[in-house]
Amino acid sequence: MRIGITFDLKSEGLAVPGQPDDFQEEFDSPQTVEAVADVFRRLGHDVILLGDGPAMLRRLLDDPPEFVFNFAEGHGIGRSREARVPAVLEMLGIPFSGSDPLTLAVTLDKDAAKTLVAAAGVSVPRGLAVRQPQDARQVPHSWFPVILKPAWEGSSKGIRRTSLVDDPANLLDTAAEMLRLYHQPVLVEEFVEGEEITVGIVGNDPPEVVGVMQVVPRSRNPRFVYGLEVKRDYKNQVDYACPPRLPEAVLDRITDAALRSYRALGCQDVSRVDFRVRNGEPIFLEVNPLPGLHPVDSDLVILARLAGWSYDRLIGKILEAALKRAHLGPPLPIPEQNGDSAQSCDYLPTSR
Numbered sequence: 001m002r003i004g005i006t007f008d009l010k011s012e013g014l015a016v017p018g019q020p021d022d023f024q025e026e027f028d029s030p031q032t033v034e035a036v037a038d039v040f041r042r043l044g045h046d047v048i049l050l051g052d053g054p055a056m057l058r059r060l061l062d063d064p065p066e067f068v069f070n071f072a073e074g075h076g077i078g079r080s081r082e083a084r085v086p087a088v089l090e091m092l093g094i095p096f097s098g099s100d101p102l103t104l105a106v107t108l109d110k111d112a113a114k115t116l117v118a119a120a121g122v123s124v125p126r127g128l129a130v131r132q133p134q135d136a137r138q139v140p141h142s143w144f145p146v147i148l149k150p151a152w153e154g155s156s157k158g159i160r161r162t163s164l165v166d167d168p169a170n171l172l173d174t175a176a177e178m179l180r181l182y183h184q185p186v187l188v189e190e191f192v193e194g195e196e197i198t199v200g201i202v203g204n205d206p207p208e209v210v211g212v213m214q215v216v217p218r219s220r221n222p223r224f225v226y227g228l229e230v231k232r233d234y235k236n237q238v239d240y241a242c243p244p245r246l247p248e249a250v251l252d253r254i255t256d257a258a259l260r261s262y263r264a265l266g267c268q269d270v271s272r273v274d275f276r277v278r279n280g281e282p283i284f285l286e287v288n289p290l291p292g293l294h295p296v297d298s299d300l301v302i303l304a305r306l307a308g309w310s311y312d313r314l315i316g317k318i319l320e321a322a323l324k325r326a327h328l329g330p331p332l333p334i335p336e337q338n339g340d341s342a343q344s345c346d347y348l349p350t351s352r
């Protein structure tokens with residue numbers, strides 16, 4: 001089959017005047033695109049690299065592929081930017097992997113996502129989306145400490161150590177700075193102390209939990225934030241445990257909450273769902289329906305590897321789920337799961 005891949009690459013010369021240093025954080029490296037393409041080639045497919053934007057549109061119109069594997073994040077700051085490529089593909093009648101435009105838009109808006117997930121019976125942090133600094137005065141003192149995050153971002157854009165605010169007196173200034181840098185509402189949430197958990201899910205009818213993974217800071221810290229500084233230096237700052245050393249009943253609660261969230265948001269084929277676990281109760285933070293697929297550094301890939309899944313198996317399973325949903329093709333010759341899964345990992349030094 002001819003499979004097109006849609007993606008956005010980080011461009012050279014990362015610093016742009018007036019932009020925060022993380023403005024390209026969600027985009028991919030050529031290594032990721034090549035790694036995904038290589039899996040498809042090994043499965044016997046032809047691959048066309050489509051990219052994103054006007055060049056992608058021209059390629060799609062001139063020489064449409066039979067299927068598109070999508071992980072384009074979209075440029076700019078609009079909360080529907082991840083929905084653009086799937087919307088175009090829907091319009092052209094080209095089947096694609098991953099969630100549809102509505103899911104990709106609603107999940108990028110973390111406040112909207114929390115509303116739907118809470119309606120499905122999953123706990124979420126108390127929070128308020130503010131559009132101007134003075135709106136932050138409405139945040140009740142009982143919520144402190146609070147964490148501030150740009151409302152429509154991923155890859156920890158804007159989430160740094162300074163995003164955790166203990167004192168109401170500092171809230172307005174922190175919110176003002178974030179509003180100035182990220183040009184979108186700021187979500188102020190109660191800071192949920194507890195285990196940092198992410199859950200990998202692949203497939204549909206029924207979706208399959210690849211694994212539950214805990215991100216454990218090397219130095220014990222109740223104020224741990226798995227933010228930008230940590231993710232960029234993850235090899236030195238955290239360990240990963242999959243499965244986490246938590247009671248079976250808590251793991252069941254996490255799995256149930258992750259699957260409920262996946263279904264409530266209409267996710268398809270793949271997602272990574274993030275939680276904090278407070279006194280055994282999973283509290284939903286957000287879902288990533290376009291999770292990073294870097295062959296070494298991305299959380300879903302680390303999680304899958306610890307659960308005994310090779311990279312080929314992970315990418316192959318996502319593709320298989322998408323093709324099945326699109327009624328295209330028989331099952332693929334996907335590698336079996338490895339028997340042995342480790343508790344911690346030792347990864348090659350590459351950038352995220």
Ligand SMILES: Nc1ncnc2c1ncn2[C@@H]1O[C@H](COP(=O)(O)OP(=O)(O)OP(=O)(O)O)[C@@H](O)[C@H]1O
Nearest residue numbers: 125153154155156157189190191192225226274286
């Ligand atoms: N309400 C909260 N309470 C405690 N910690 C939080 C809260 N919200 C966010 N965090 C911390 O900040 C991290 C990043 O937040 P979040 O997952 O919302 O951002 P993201 O940029 O979308 O992440 P990703 O890199 O997974 O795309 C979380 O993993 C968690 O450590």
Ligand SMILES: [Mg+2]
Nearest residue numbers: 156274285286
């Ligand atoms: Mg996250």
